Amino acid sequence: MTNDENDKLLDHEYxxxxxxxxxxxxxxxxxxxxxxxxxxxxxxxxxxTGDGPSLDEELTRDxxxxxxxxxxxxxAASGGASSISPDQLVAMGEKIYKANxxxxxxxxxxxxxxxxxxxxxxxxxxxxxxIKQVVMEGVLDKGMPPWxxxxxxxxxxxxxxxxxxxxxxxxxxGKAPQGEKVE
Amino acid sequence: xxxxxxxxxxxDNKIVVYFMMATLIWAGAAFLFGLLxxxxxxxxxANMNLEWFTFGRLRPLHTxxxxxxxxxxxxxxxxxxxxxxxxxxxxxxxxxSWIHFWGWQSIIVAAAVTxxxxxxxxxxxxxxxxxxxxxxxxxxxxxxxxxxxxxxxRREKHIYVAIWFxxxxxxxxxxxxxxxxxxxxxxxxxxxxxFAGVQDALVQWWYGHNAVAFFLTTPFLGLMYYYIPKAVNKxxxxxxxxxxxFWSLVFIYIWAGPHHLLYTALPDWAQxxxxxxxxxxxxxxxxxxxxxxxxxxxxxxxxxTDPIVKFLVTAxxxxxxxxxxxxxxxxxxxxxxxxxxxxxxxxxxxxxxxxNGFLSFGMMYYLIPKMWGREMHSKSMMNYHFWxxxxxxxxxxxxxxxxxxxxxxxxxxxxxxxxxxxxxxVETVVKVVPLYWVRAFGGLLYIAGYVVAxxxxxKTICGAEKLVNDEVVTVAVKAEKPAADHEEGAHRKLxxxxxxxxxxxxxAVLIGSVIEIWPTLSIHKYVPQSQAIHPYTALxxxxxxxxxxxxxxxxxxxxxxxHPSDVLRFGDASxxxxxxxxxxxxxxxxxxxxxxxRIGKKYPNLWHFRHMDDPRSMVxxxxxPRYSWLLEKKVDYYSLRKKLSVLRMLGVPYTDNQVAxxxxxxxxxxxxxxxxxxxxxxxxxRDRQIIALIAYLQSLGQKNLTNSEALSxxxxxxxxxxxxxxxxxxx
Numbered sequence: 001m002t003n004d005e006n007d008k009l010l011d012h013e014y015x016x017x018x019x020x021x022x023x024x025x026x027x028x029x030x031x032x033x034x035x036x037x038x039x040x041x042x043x044x045x046x047x048x049t050g051d052g053p054s055l056d057e058e059l060t061r062d063x064x065x066x067x068x069x070x071x072x073x074x075x076a077a078s079g080g081a082s083s084i085s086p087d088q089l090v091a092m093g094e095k096i097y098k099a100n101x102x103x104x105x106x107x108x109x110x111x112x113x114x115x116x117x118x119x120x121x122x123x124x125x126x127x128x129x130x131i132k133q134v135v136m137e138g139v140l141d142k143g144m145p146p147w148x149x150x151x152x153x154x155x156x157x158x159x160x161x162x163x164x165x166x167x168x169x170x171x172x173x174g175k176a177p178q179g180e181k182v183e
Numbered sequence: 184x185x186x187x188x189x190x191x192x193x194x195d196n197k198i199v200v201y202f203m204m205a206t207l208i209w210a211g212a213a214f215l216f217g218l219l220x221x222x223x224x225x226x227x228x229a230n231m232n233l234e235w236f237t238f239g240r241l242r243p244l245h246t247x248x249x250x251x252x253x254x255x256x257x258x259x260x261x262x263x264x265x266x267x268x269x270x271x272x273x274x275x276x277x278x279x280s281w282i283h284f285w286g287w288q289s290i291i292v293a294a295a296v297t298x299x300x301x302x303x304x305x306x307x308x309x310x311x312x313x314x315x316x317x318x319x320x321x322x323x324x325x326x327x328x329x330x331x332x333x334x335x336x337r338r339e340k341h342i343y344v345a346i347w348f349x350x351x352x353x354x355x356x357x358x359x360x361x362x363x364x365x366x367x368x369x370x371x372x373x374x375x376x377x378f379a380g381v382q383d384a385l386v387q388w389w390y391g392h393n394a395v396a397f398f399l400t401t402p403f404l405g406l407m408y409y410y411i412p413k414a415v416n417k418x419x420x421x422x423x424x425x426x427x428x429f430w431s432l433v434f435i436y437i438w439a440g441p442h443h444l445l446y447t448a449l450p451d452w453a454q455x456x457x458x459x460x461x462x463x464x465x466x467x468x469x470x471x472x473x474x475x476x477x478x479x480x481x482x483x484x485x486x487x488t489d490p491i492v493k494f495l496v497t498a499x500x501x502x503x504x505x506x507x508x509x510x511x512x513x514x515x516x517x518x519x520x521x522x523x524x525x526x527x528x529x530x531x532x533x534x535x536x537x538x539n540g541f542l543s544f545g546m547m548y549y550l551i552p553k554m555w556g557r558e559m560h561s562k563s564m565m566n567y568h569f570w571x572x573x574x575x576x577x578x579x580x581x582x583x584x585x586x587x588x589x590x591x592x593x594x595x596x597x598x599x600x601x602x603x604x605x606x607x608x609v610e611t612v613v614k615v616v617p618l619y620w621v622r623a624f625g626g627l628l629y630i631a632g633y634v635v636a637x638x639x640x641x642k643t644i645c646g647a648e649k650l651v652n653d654e655v656v657t658v659a660v661k662a663e664k665p666a667a668d669h670e671e672g673a674h675r676k677l678x679x680x681x682x683x684x685x686x687x688x689x690x691a692v693l694i695g696s697v698i699e700i701w702p703t704l705s706i707h708k709y710v711p712q713s714q715a716i717h718p719y720t721a722l723x724x725x726x727x728x729x730x731x732x733x734x735x736x737x738x739x740x741x742x743x744x745x746h747p748s749d750v751l752r753f754g755d756a757s758x759x760x761x762x763x764x765x766x767x768x769x770x771x772x773x774x775x776x777x778x779x780x781r782i783g784k785k786y787p788n789l790w791h792f793r794h795m796d797d798p799r800s801m802v803x804x805x806x807x808p809r810y811s812w813l814l815e816k817k818v819d820y821y822s823l824r825k826k827l828s829v830l831r832m833l834g835v836p837y838t839d840n841q842v843a844x845x846x847x848x849x850x851x852x853x854x855x856x857x858x859x860x861x862x863x864x865x866x867x868x869r870d871r872q873i874i875a876l877i878a879y880l881q882s883l884g885q886k887n888l889t890n891s892e893a894l895s896x897x898x899x900x901x902x903x904x905x906x907x908x909x910x911x912x913x914x
Contacts, residue, residue, distance in 0.1 A: 009418060012341065012343075014269050014343040015268040015269055015271075015409075016413070017343065017409070017412045017418070017419065018412075018418035018419070019418055019419040019422040019425070020418045020420055020421060020422065021421060021422045021423055022421035022423070023423070024421065024424055024427065028424075028466060028469065028473060031465060031466045031469070032431070032463070032466030032467070035462045035463045035466060035510075036463055038459075038462065039459030039460070039463050040459075042458075042459050043455055043456070047451070047452045047455045047456075054451050055451055055454075055745040056745060058745070059745045059756060062746070062747045063747055063750065065601075066597065066601040066751070067601070068601075069600055069601035070600060070601035070602070072600075073599070073600035073601065103790075103801045103803075104787075104790065113787055113789050113790050113793075113863070114787075141784065142787065143784070143785075143786050143787025143788070143790060145786065149751055149754075150602070150603065150606040150751075150752075152600060152602050
């Protein structure tokens with residue numbers, strides 16, 4: 001211990017423990033003041049004056065941006081005429097089907113929790129538009145989830161093509177028919 | 184000095200030794216539960232398909248054992264040892280000391296029995312049911328009386344900084360525990376908290392964050408202030424710093440709870456306060472670290488030669504690291520990435536294993552030779568313990584940091600076309616499973632270090648002559664000096680006035696508490712009619728109780744944050760009103776599995792039935808445990824009358840009829856689900872737990888009243904109630 005420090009030694013003593021009285025480190029003081037000043041300004045900006053956007057405002061703004069992006073990208077996709085062939089589309093759809101749909105409609109489309117997609121019976125109609133509608137919006141009360149928030153337009157396109165390609169397979173051990181027969 | 188008198192004091196060493204042994208034993212339990220939980224996340228069958236050891240029940244067992252059994256007993260050992268010496272007196276009463284000791288150990292045993300059996304409130308670190316909560320309060324007060332009694336009888340006028348921290352600990356933990364445990368029993372081992380939804384969330388995280396602050400930080404800072412100068416035989420670096428960082432820490436810490444709730448439905452102003460106070464907390468925390476580390480100036484060589492100093496200094500370094508990371512994680516944008524992820528798990532373990540664990544072991548290595556009058560059996564074993572432990576912590580921390588950032592980035596990733604890059608949640612789970620193995624290995628190393636420590640300690644004790652139960656010392660008692668020749672600073676004066684000191688400390692923690700909690704207590708009253716929601720039906724509430732008791736919150740959140748990545752993945756952001764009847768709230772803090780706030784109607788009943796029985800039958804790569812026993816175990820429908828009446832007392836708008844006929848109401852809805860499942864080819868009796876759980880899951884996110892429906896709909900009797908028909912809606 002230096003002499004200098006001896007000066008700083010306080011005359012307290014607890015069970016042999018003594019204390020120096022060094023000054024607070026300057027950098028430490030500045031981090032403390034800095035945080036307080038920053039905190040105060042932040043609080044004024046977001047809470048007191050309300051100049052800063054609220055979380056709800058931020059969310060609305062960001063969601064609008066995403067909506068915009070979605071619109072643009074789907075326009076771009078439809079505008080640029082589908083650059084992929086129908087076969088490629090079905091192949092892409094198969095992947096998406098296996099990842100998202102097979103748990104309910106079974107790998108081969110024979111149906112388990114969801115209906116059999118390989119028979120001629122349809123609950124919501126057999127045309128592309130109807131199938132697309134079901135896939136996009138789901139059937140909430142019956143447990144078919146909506147996919148529009150998760151799958152991109154082209155992915156929906158592709159999985160619908162794949163579903164149509166499955167249809168007519170009439171797989172063995174498929175689920176009993178549900179809905180109307182569509183010739 | 185001539186004006187000094189001497190007295191003989193008998194320090195109670197036996198109680199210290201007992202608390203130390205309890206620390207060692209419970210540490211083993213806490214570590215093993217932790218390791219098992221870690222392995223289960225990497226490989227789910229490690230739960231051996233036993234309901235008592237599924238993750239949802241095991242994790243609370245692990246956290247409670249680590250915090251209250253391991254760290255708690257270590258704190259008590261250190262407090263009982265250092266307080267006597269710092270105050271030059273024995274504790275107030277040996278009897279109280281032993282009631283404290285055995286009371287605390289019984290609480291731990293009660294926790295170890297009830298948690299695996301599924302008696303849990305599912306509020307983090309406050310899972311224990313009401314009879315145990317009462318026992319905790321009583322034992323804590325006994326500890327307080329014993330401690331403040333000793334303070335009153337002290338032979339040292341002024342109190343040292345370690346004692347300040349002990350005072351803050353005892354007062355604040357009592358406050359936190361009592362407020363967060365306000366609950367109404369429905370049966371011997373079940374209760375509903377009086378707070379609901381956002382209130383419960385705020386109170387819980389005010390408690391949860393400050394359990395870290397006042398159970399795992401302030402008492403350990405107190406221990407640091409005693410054992411570091413003792414171990415290195417040097418004066419504390421700066422008395423001024425002690426004063427400033429003590430008061431700022433105590434005042435600021437209490438505000439920081441809402442940083443656990445950023446981007447949630449908690450009102451913005453509270454989130455902002457939580458964030459800015461967390462940032463301000465950085466410097467006060469580092470004040471403690473600086474005072475600990477700089478006390479070593481000129482003695483750094485001890486780091487190489489003295490294992491005790493190694494443990495203590497590393498502990499303080501981890502404290503510094505964790506208290507830098509804490510404010511960082513509280514920044515809103517960082518929280519967005521890290522919250523619900525494994526990063527937070529890494530963060531707490533740097534604190535728990537590094538700061539609390541190493542400080543406890545350092546302290547024990549200092550105390551054991553003193554207690555048994557004999558050097559530690561082997562110095563090299565202490566070094567092995569140190570290096571095994573340190574590598575364990577680093578591997579643990581780094582793997583969880585990597586996993587957390589991976590999860591956060593994958594969850595958040597939205598591509599330029601406005602869609603999620605990884606829409607399939609399981610993909611983000613599978614990705615981090617290898618890191619779960621690495622983490623488990625880190626834990627294993629830490630345990631290996633612990634085993635070395637136990638062997639070393641046992642050998643030391645076995646070779647010792649005999650434990651000295653009472654240590655008799657002669658201490659000097661300073662006579663009061665006349666004020667004239669000795670000017671005292673204001674704070675110095677305060678250190679001589681323990682009553683005033685304690686009151687000021689208590690006021691310091693009350694300010695933040697009241698400002699944050701008070702306004703939220705009336706928040707549900709102002710929910711606009713258009714946003715009001717239906718309470719759960721009787722069956723749904725029964726299912727909710729199962730969800731709570733199984734601890735699903737350990738893997739699932741129910742809080743969709745106000746951010747596009749959450750909204751795109753899980754649906755509209757959660758609102759305050761949606762959880763207004765949730766006693767307790769189940770917003771959760773971890774997403775090992777996906778958020779469930781809007782799981783209702785996403786899947787058919789049959790999907791849930793199969794998924795709960797065996798998640799892999801629906802989601803091939805799932806790591807969720809099986810819950811097959813839900814297909815066997817029964818729901819006690821009759822008890823729903825009591826439950827609903829308690830809930831009504833707490834403000835849930837059930838009608839007389841709904842309460843009086845709760846069981847029949849539930850059975851009617853159960854019949855619908857049973858019929859639906861039967862349609863799909865599954866036969867199951869209506870009194871099985873799975874039916875109630877499915878009803879609950881299907882109701883999540885489905886409770887909003889549409890604008891046209893008036894709140895008064897709820898007043899209708901069951902059966903005639905349009906809302907019940909709608910909720911049952913699987914016809």
